[in-house]
Amino acid sequence: MVIGVPKEIKNNENRVALTPAGVTELRKYGHAVYIQATAGVGSGFEDEEYAAAGATILSTIEEVYAIADMIVKVKEPIAQEYKLIKENQLLFTYFHFASSEELTHAMIQQKAVCLAYETVEKTDRSLPLLIPMSEVAGRMAVQEGAKYLEKPLKGRGILLGGVPGVKPARVLVLGGGIVGTQAAKMAAGLGAHVTIMDVNLTRLRYLSDIMPENVDTMMSNEYNIRAEIKQSDLIIGAVLIPGAKAPHLITRDMLKLMRSGTVLVDVAVDQGGCIETCTPTTHENPTFIIDGVVHYCVANMPGAVPYTSTVALTNATLPYVLQLANKGWQQACRDNEELLKGLNVVNGKVVYNGVAEAWELPLTPVSDVLRKVIAV
Numbered sequence: 001m002v003i004g005v006p007k008e009i010k011n012n013e014n015r016v017a018l019t020p021a022g023v024t025e026l027r028k029y030g031h032a033v034y035i036q037a038t039a040g041v042g043s044g045f046e047d048e049e050y051a052a053a054g055a056t057i058l059s060t061i062e063e064v065y066a067i068a069d070m071i072v073k074v075k076e077p078i079a080q081e082y083k084l085i086k087e088n089q090l091l092f093t094y095f096h097f098a099s100s101e102e103l104t105h106a107m108i109q110q111k112a113v114c115l116a117y118e119t120v121e122k123t124d125r126s127l128p129l130l131i132p133m134s135e136v137a138g139r140m141a142v143q144e145g146a147k148y149l150e151k152p153l154k155g156r157g158i159l160l161g162g163v164p165g166v167k168p169a170r171v172l173v174l175g176g177g178i179v180g181t182q183a184a185k186m187a188a189g190l191g192a193h194v195t196i197m198d199v200n201l202t203r204l205r206y207l208s209d210i211m212p213e214n215v216d217t218m219m220s221n222e223y224n225i226r227a228e229i230k231q232s233d234l235i236i237g238a239v240l241i242p243g244a245k246a247p248h249l250i251t252r253d254m255l256k257l258m259r260s261g262t263v264l265v266d267v268a269v270d271q272g273g274c275i276e277t278c279t280p281t282t283h284e285n286p287t288f289i290i291d292g293v294v295h296y297c298v299a300n301m302p303g304a305v306p307y308t309s310t311v312a313l314t315n316a317t318l319p320y321v322l323q324l325a326n327k328g329w330q331q332a333c334r335d336n337e338e339l340l341k342g343l344n345v346v347n348g349k350v351v352y353n354g355v356a357e358a359w360e361l362p363l364t365p366v367s368d369v370l371r372k373v374i375a376v
């Protein structure tokens with residue numbers, strides 16, 4: 001198969017969909033890989049490294065789209081890319097169709113085969129292509145929180161781990177899923193006193209078993225949250241209710257209970273945030289202050305560490321890219337239920353319920369498009 005990797009052109013996107021290691025794997029199976037010049041530079045991969053791994057470097061995005069059977073990307077195509085997409089071309093990338101009607105209609109019109117990273121799903125319902133970014137964001141939440149606790153950045157002026165003779169900082173993590181677990185591990189590793197809250201008692205039991213001594217678990221409820229935030233230095237929002245907006249666990253009035261210079265990092269801001277006063281910010285201007293409390297609410301935290309994010313993402317995507325390249329998308333989706341769940345829009349038809357519902361479009365059963373394309 002001919003695989004094309006365009007350079008991401010969305011504002012501030014430095015990740016790339018394939019590393020030189022990925023090119024090496026694809027070449028082993030005899031696939032041709034075309035990479036747009038400088039596509040990997042933002043993540044620290046030079047054109048020469050891709051060429052040495054066996055890729056051909058193309059100078060323009062037009063050439064990449066024109067030659068490829070499968071386009072592997074990171075972010076959804078933006079308006080200037082729509083017209084480059086060919087009928088039947090397979091696009092494997094994050095789409096988040098339910099948040100863009102324009103993108104949905106554009107992909108229907110181009111008759112592309114859109115396989116979305118975010119809906120590839122394992123039988124245990126976990127989302128293997130979202131987990132790596134949650135891992136990055138969870139770990140980063142502590143790094144950023146520690147930074148903004150410093151006095152020049154308007155924090156309380158407390159070192160997360162303390163020093164001998166001085167108590168460490170207290171970190172409260174709301175939600176003990178992927179983000180929360182990674183955040184708690186990092187904060188605990190730096191020596192902070194950590195409390196994780198979740199509503200899932202089974203999860204709390206598990207965390208209580210695996211976390212180090214300086215991590216406590218607590219049931220998440222308003223009473224406990226009100227009590228904890230009074231003594232927390234850093235509060236990390238990491239709650240997710242699948243398919244719904246995050247609940248506001250910290251309301252505006254609660255800011256008054258916190259000490260001045262407390263830092264809030266609401267990682268869940270991309271789902272509306274679990275802290276009422278959080279609104280999305282950017283890496284250029286990541287924080288704002290309300291009632292003396294520092295709010296960090298960057299919606300694409302992994303974007304600040306493109307090397308780590310690219311390698312983490314491609315570690316997870318490459319096995320699927322190989323299946324798609326080796327078998328073609330129809331056979332790969334028939335053989336692997338996880339990939340089948342990733343199909344969202346196929347040759348002008350919406351085959352994913354969440355997308356059809358979001359934009360009131362007719363839903364075609366995914367089995368239909370598989371059958372039809374094969375019959376052609």
Ligand SMILES: NC(=O)c1ccc[n+]([C@@H]2O[C@H](COP(=O)([O-])OP(=O)(O)OC[C@H]3O[C@@H](n4cnc5c(N)ncnc54)[C@H](O)[C@@H]3O)[C@@H](O)[C@H]2O)c1
Nearest residue numbers: 134137175176177178179198220239240268271299300301
């Ligand atoms: N800002 C970013 O750059 C970025 C990056 C990655 C992920 N995220 C977001 O981070 C959030 C968390 O993602 P995740 O992968 O950890 O999800 P996850 O499903 O692994 O974990 C969510 C946890 O929240 C818990 N929860 C639900 N309701 C709760 C409540 N009322 N109180 C306490 N806990 C509650 C769940 O039981 C679960 O354990 C999501 O909104 C995700 O989109 C943001």
